[in-house]
Amino acid sequence: LFDFARIEQAPQEDAEGNAMAADPLPEPPEKMEIWGWRNYGYKSWFKVVEAEALGLDEEKVCEWARENVPKFVLIQDYAFSGTQVELDQLKARLDRAGGDRSTLSAEDQTILIVLDLADIDIDDFVAKGATAEGRTTRQFDKRAASAFLTQQFQKLWTQKKVRFDIDIDGPTLNVFAEDEAIGFPVRLHRRSTGFRWYVSFAWKFTHASDGEFENCILLLEEPGVHLHYSGQRDLLGVFDSLSENNTVLYTTHLASMVDQSAPERVRIVESTGKHLSLTHGVVSKQRAPMAVIESALGLTSDLSGMLGNRKVLIVEGGTDALILSKLSGLLKSGDRVGLSDQIYMWPAQTSTKAPMYAAFAIGQRWDAAVLLDTDDAGNTAKEKISEMQLKAVAEDEGYEFRVLMMGAASGVKKTDVAIEDIFPDNFFRECVNRAYGIMIQDSDLPADGSTLIAKRVESVLKNRHGRSLDKKLVLTEMLQVFDSWQKVDDLPDGVAETSEKLFKAVNASFNFE
Known part of the structure; x- marks a missing residue:
């Protein structure tokens, strides 16, 4: 029913990084509805097609579309140096562009966003700087802006508390950031690239979603590339929170930006010849994307090759692997049944990440199983594996994948059973x-x-x-x-019998005596 057109008009810069005049935007195609002014560096249009053939009123369809078509927020360029800005010069550049922000540099657009969030009109703001009374009023405006920016940033930045202060001296605007733990303001341009990236992202998305962080399709290119590891993990938490009310789609080459607890969200883009394909899952026939997935799972190419030639038992974590290895060794030394030598234990980091490991094993066509605790987390992991239809995928390829629960496999008579409950x-x-x-x-x-x-x-x-x-x-x-x-x-009493029963169940699932 709808055709979408996007006309790219990225800001142009010379060799020294100065903004250059951009070519004028082409006119929208005939009967196109202008829409999507929050797409940074872009304008978008849509038009209704075949409405009459479907017996629909074109004007009513357009009216409905304007209210219901998702708001796409493309955040591609995170450049934000945080250096001082001369507001009168910024206003002059905006005037020369006829008010069209898409022709300005990413830096200028970000500063205008700061002013928008503070509900400040740049013309009015510059004019106030000409009188003592205006400058006094402007001080209240910038304090309100500082408080609001601090509040909104904190919603998307959980590592530590940061307070922002917009300082204006004549036509010159500076942004300061003060860590609560340090208690000393630092000009934003002296903060790390990763921190400035986060500031740019937070403020742009606040602006695009009108501060509500909802009802948007958020598109990001290589987010977190300038952040340290813990910052990247925090960013994943932010995306997870935003996904409750938005669709979040991002590209990455970083293993740390792959959420191991949500393998069903992963899509791998592959290039073959002149064609692109999208794979739903965590397995690719190409080496480059698999290197990212293997790194996310803590694998090296050598270890991946070894696992592929063994029977693989995925356990919930390193603790499980250590305990089961010790018990198996003791049982075997006493001529009792331990874990088969042909089965290799592969620890996932937690039960929530076990489905990611399971999906990878199935995609690699490994002969594998997963051993989960009989508790809420283990049952949730089992349900996710079922929803992803991993066993069916394995069976379609002519091999088997098993899901074992600790309680049933060990025979421990408890409602909930984890590895510690063997003792x-x-x-x-x-x-x-x-x-x-x-x-x-x-x-x-x-x-x-x-x-x-x-x-x-x-x-x-x-x-x-x-x-x-x-x-x-x-x-x-x-x-x-x-x-x-x-x-x-x-x-201890009963441990040998319980653990032996567990190992027999695991071995039997792989058709070993």
């Missing part, structure tokens, strides 16, 4: 006591809620001692105990 409850509780130097008793553990020993102990740890459970700290204590176990008989 008696008092074993894990005593490891926690030694790790934290406290004394939690069996009688202290809550009897309602989850049956996971880790959650029951953590409840007491938080309520009585005000501390969160650090499983890595507890694992250190567990490993010290593990080192004292030399034979099967050294294991």
Whole structure:
């Protein structure tokens, strides 16, 4: 019903980075409706086609489209130096452009956005600078602008609290940023490239969405490329939050910008000859995109090749792999059944990321399985694997993928079962006591809620001692105990039987005795 046209008019710069006059924009095609003024560096048009043939009133369709067609926000150029700006010169450049911002540099557009967010008209703002009364009024305007920009930026920047201050001296505008922890304002152009990138993104998107951060299709090219690793992970969290009310689409070559907990969101763009194709999933036949996915999963090409020649058991994390390896070794030393030597354990980072590992294994046609805790997180991961139809994909290719749940595989009689629940409850509780130097008793553990020993102990740890459970700290204590176990008989009561049943179930799923 709709045809869309986009006429690119990117700002032109000379060799020294100065803005140059751009060619005038072409006229929109006949009967095109002008739409989409928030597309930075672009103008967009749409027109209704075949409305009459469909028995629709063209004017009413156009009216509906203007209200309902999504607002595309293209943020392609993040250039924002943060240097001082002469407002009178900026106004002159805008006047020469006939008010058309799309012909201005990205730097000029960003400053105009700052003024828009502050509800400041540049003509009025410059005029106020000519009188003492006007300059006083302008001080209130810039304080309001500073407060609003700080508030909006904080919604998209969670690493630390930053306060912005717009300072105006005559026609000169400067932007200062002050970290709360430091308490000293620094001119924005002296901050890192990554921080200035985030500032530009936050303010542009605030402007495009009218401060509501909703009902937009947000398009970004290589976001986060100037951010350090933790900043990139924070940015993924921002995108996840924005996706509740927006569609977010971004391109990246960074492994750290691939959200491992959401493999269903990944699309790989491949180029073959003169054609482009889009692959839904985390597997490509081309080396370059696979290098990104493998890096996101902590793989090297050598390790990937080794996994492809083994039976692969995906477990929820490194702790699971360490515990299962120790138990398997002890069982085998006592002529009991451990994990088959032909099965390689591949730890995912968490249960939420296990579906990403599963999707990759299936796409690589590996003979694989995933072992998940029987708890809310494990059940959610199992459901996501089911929704992605990974088992069906494997079967269509003539091989098998298995999903094993810890409770059913080990035979532990609890509603919720994690790796720690293979051991008696008092074993894990005593490891926690030694790790934290406290004394939690069996009688202290809550009897309602989850049956996971880790959650029951953590409840007491938080309520009585005000501390969160650090499983890595507890694992250190567990490993010290593990080192004292030399034979099967050294294991706590019932552990040998439970772990052997688990290994038999895993082996049987791969058709091993």
